Amino acid sequence: MGREQDHERLVQLREILNRASYRYYVLDDPELPDSVYDQYYRELQALEARYPAWITPDSVTQRVGAEPLQEFQTVRHRIPLYSLDNVFTLEELSQWEKRVNKLVGEVEFVCELKIDGLALALTYEKGLLTRGLTRGDGHLGEDITTNIRTIRSVPLQLQIPEPSELLEVRGEAFIPFQEFDRINSERAEQGEKLFANPRNACAGTLRQLDPRVVSARHLNFFAYSLPNSPALTQDQTLAFLKSCGFRVNPHWALCRNRKEVQDFIEYWLTARHQLPYGTDGVVIKVNDLHLQEELGFNAKAPRWAVAYKYPPEEAVTTVQDITIQVGRTGALTPVAELQPVLLAGTTVARATLHNQDRITELDVRPGDSVIVRKAGEIIPEVVKVLQELRPSISQPYSFPTVCPVCHTPVVREDILVRCPNHRCPQVLKASVAHWCSRAALDIQGIGEKLIAQLVDTGRVHSLADLYTLTLDELSAYERMGTKSAQNVLASLAHSKTKPWPKVLFGLGIRHVGQTMAVLLSKVFPSAQALAQASIQDISAIYGVGAEIAQSIHHWFEDPTHQQLIQALEAHGVQIRGTDGQTLLSESLLGQTFVITGTLPTRSREECTALIERHGGKATSSVSKKTNFVVAGEKAGSKLTRALELGVKVLSEDELLALLQAKLSQGKLPEPE
Structure with missing residues (x-):
């Protein structure tokens, strides 16, 4: 030829x-x-x-066949990939439906099975697959495109005659039970650690740096949504996805009322066990996409959808012992050491007992037969003691009066018992682990075993000591070696560039989570500013209560913590933010803006930053709760929607004039 x-x-x-x-x-x-x-x-x-x-x-x-990757790149989602709020009872589901009806009236719902896998966002340009991301934190995901291309049910090219310039598809990757069993059988034969359940196997597989390994494990994929769907409803979206060549889970239903939703949930409660893949609940979505846009999102999830989680599996086992864990804040948490038992697809050998009051309430003792379940299907917990099976020689459990690690007398604070010793080795280990965690400073290579060695040998007495470690010292520790030590030092050096909110979260102050750290950093642009703030100053921030303010103030008053901040700054850690992180005023507090079109002098990002620095909030969709739409040229459907809803429309100049007026008069009134 x-x-x-x-x-x-x-x-x-x-x-x-x-x-x-x-x-x-x-x-x-x-x-x-x-x-x-x-x-x-x-x-x-x-x-x-x-x-x-x-x-x-x-x-x-x-x-298949690409060379192994060195690492995955982190990429910002073009459209945030939110998780869903959960409900666990029909009453909670009813309350959610009532909130929806109150905002937009009576609606139809689409019920879909909640697949137990890993959420992915796939980008198609002119019909060709160009990028695939994990959910990550909803804003940033890992680029695993090479691995996604090995999934046979993910089309590399869409099967539609005139694909749009850009199409983003969301769905769930998963491993069927049969394939999961095959993978674990092979791992057992090779003496490798078995995967606990199909979801863990799926997550571990997609993060393999060698796509040939991924290909050999035969993952599957169900598509379920399009952020910018060309359809008008969710059921039409599912049909469109199918026409594009995607596999869509066939077990969904259009439900016209609460009774039909409940019937769907109750049917699949037992029928799901006949499926060849795992599902742990039902996702209920408002069918009308325009109403979805009107309902919008809260801080972390859509208001137009919710996940009904089926009751977790329960199992009976024996408490072999009760041990105490000491956390980074000094809290003593009792843990039941169990006779290993299979629970919701995972072998469980430990379960939380929460606190001293919970032990008293349950009257749980070593030797007891107990019912264990997974709270939210994640954290195993003891829910009931079968006292009729209790051994005759059983004695009540006595909560320790001293820290089991450093033997300092404990103190009781509300329902928690704490070790007050900041230098307690276990408090320090937990603090270092938190500082190095991905959500904080993201220091690679410093795991639980190395932390234990660093603390137990007396090399690390505080977080700041991490930045004095040398190559020779690290290389001498067990399982390190020169290359691993170099990677740790490089990651430590990179952590010095992390922004102030990450550092503030990493300090491990009680009640200061990731969201609170960002909120505080906008008002207090440095550790010094926060240290000098009074309890009243801190509690005056919207969303910060008196208890949180007192905890922060108490932490910065401690001389040990003051020395830590000074040492971290001396080592180059960012304990102050940029000007862009500072809240200049609260003039726009409580007001929601949508920016659309091309503005004369500012980009949308610059306009968003301006609004946020004066306390306002910028969102992506127009709803009845939107206060203002800032519109430029080619504003499109968002401007049309604003006019339909009667939302006030501003030009860029009018926004600046409004802000200037409010700066001189005080903040805008709260929305009705």
């Missing part, structure tokens, strides 16, 4: 194999015998080897 005939044959083979893959992996309806598929596949490989310039991203040969 000549070159022209070769190209014609290559295109023909590519079309045949893409169609065959779609029918096999998406429709479960094989079109070609495996032997014929393999023959065509090898023929296509040979042609592409002969003519490398003809290889295209949508070829089936491009799913």
